[in-house]
Amino acid sequence: MITLSTVQFAPIFGDKDANILKIHEVIDSLHSNIIIFPELCTTGYFFLNNDEALAASDQFDSDVIGALQRKSTQRHQIYVIGFAESDEGKVYNSAALIMPNPALTSVYRKTHLFYKERFCFSEGNTGFFVVKSDEFDISIGVMICYDWRFPESSRTLALKGADLIVCPSNLVTDVWHIAMPARALENKVYLAVANRIGTENRGGEELQFKGESGIWGYNGKIMAKSGVDEESILTVEIDPALTRNKKFNEFNDIFADRRPDKYL
Ligand code: ACM
Numbered sequence: 001m002i003t004l005s006t007v008q009f010a011p012i013f014g015d016k017d018a019n020i021l022k023i024h025e026v027i028d029s030l031h032s033n034i035i036i037f038p039e040l041c042t043t044g045y046f047f048l049n050n051d052e053a054l055a056a057s058d059q060f061d062s063d064v065i066g067a068l069q070r071k072s073t074q075r076h077q078i079y080v081i082g083f084a085e086s087d088e089g090k091v092y093n094s095a096a097l098i099m100p101n102p103a104l105t106s107v108y109r110k111t112h113l114f115y116k117e118r119f120c121f122s123e124g125n126t127g128f129f130v131v132k133s134d135e136f137d138i139s140i141g142v143m144i145c146y147d148w149r150f151p152e153s154s155r156t157l158a159l160k161g162a163d164l165i166v167c168p169s170n171l172v173t174d175v176w177h178i179a180m181p182a183r184a185l186e187n188k189v190y191l192a193v194a195n196r197i198g199t200e201n202r203g204g205e206e207l208q209f210k211g212e213s214g215i216w217g218y219n220g221k222i223m224a225k226s227g228v229d230e231e232s233i234l235t236v237e238i239d240p241a242l243t244r245n246k247k248f249n250e251f252n253d254i255f256a257d258r259r260p261d262k263y264l
Contacts, residue, residue: 001237002136004164004190005032006224008213008232010198013044016056020064023081027071032235033136038196039082039110039145039168040093046116046200046207047084050091053120057086060107065096069105072098078133080142080194082168085109090122095142095168097131106131111153114146128153130160138163138240145169148176148183148193158187159255163240169195171210185220188246188254190238192216197229218243 007026011019019042027035039045042064047053058064064083072079078099085094085107092109099105109124110117130141141157141164148154148167157165165183169176176193184191197211213226215236226232246255 001239002034002138003032003235004034004036004192004215004238005030005233005235006036006192006194006213006215006226008038008195008197008211008226008230008234009041010196010209010231011038011041011044013046013200013202014056015044016042019043023068024071026233027075027077027079030233030235032077034078034080034138034140034164034166036080036166036192036194037082037168038194039095039170040084041081041168041196042083044200045170045196045209046202046205047120048116048203050120053084053091054086057084057091059086060094060096065098068096068098069102072105073100073102076100076135078136078140080166080168082144084121091120092124093117093121093144094124095144097140097142099131099133100135101133104131104133108142108144110144110147112146112150128156128160130157130162132161136240141165143167145171148179151183151186154183154187154189154191158189162189163243164190164192164238167191167193169193171195172207174210177212180214181216181220181222184216184218186254188218188248189243190216190218190240195226197231
């Protein structure tokens with residue numbers, strides 16, 4: 001069994017120092033094996049253009065990620081942290097998957113850009129991938145927020161062997177509540193959404209982030225859920241090995257029963 005936490009809070013737009021301090025304080029207070037933070041939680045969300053996002057961004061090999069890497073290695077914890085990532089003049093809406101073994105540390109760049117993100121970020125070019133930790137006997141895949149609306153995201157991660165899909169988010173609707181349990185059930189994986197709370201008002205438009213972070217079991221049942229507008233940390237125990245047999249009765253196996261030649 002391993003312990004998994006989601007962290008729900010309100011990052012402050014434009015105050016990276018305060019947000020990063022908060023992330024470190026939360027980590028220092030938790031003994032969970034895996035800790036998941038929201039999308040773009042080092043910078044805040046509502047950038048108006050590419051220049052702003054680039055100015056706030058960090059490279060994957062920056063001190064911001066380096067300090068978290070050292071903490072991960074010292075504390076034997078896995079962290080998932082949404083951040084604005086610059087690389088070769090582009091900026092991506094990324095999530096760092098920081099593993100105690102630095103050789104496994106990876107970055108996922110959001111594939112499907114939501115709403116005005118298209119004016120700020122480049123489309124992710126990493127694709128969906130899974131990182132396997134022998135230390136914790138778990139395979140983890142990352143998708144970010146609006147990626148949920150494409151069942152291909154979670155299906156790809158599950159087919160690549162994910163036991164756990166983590167979804168750092170800045171969700172501003174409620175419709176995702178319909179889909180998340182289905183994504184867990186249809187893939188027989190654990191699914192953890194770390195959403196943020198609070199509002200951001202930029203360029204005359206206000207976005208309200210809807211909280212209700214949640215962790216779903218591989219049967220689609222909710223294991224833990226945060227409130228709509230409160231700071232909250234959820235912690236559950238999961239057994240990754242239970243996701244690997246894709247049978248759900250004597251005759252049916254959700255992967256073996258697939259008919260890819262009949263699909264688009
Ligand atoms: C979202 O993708 N931030 C809704």
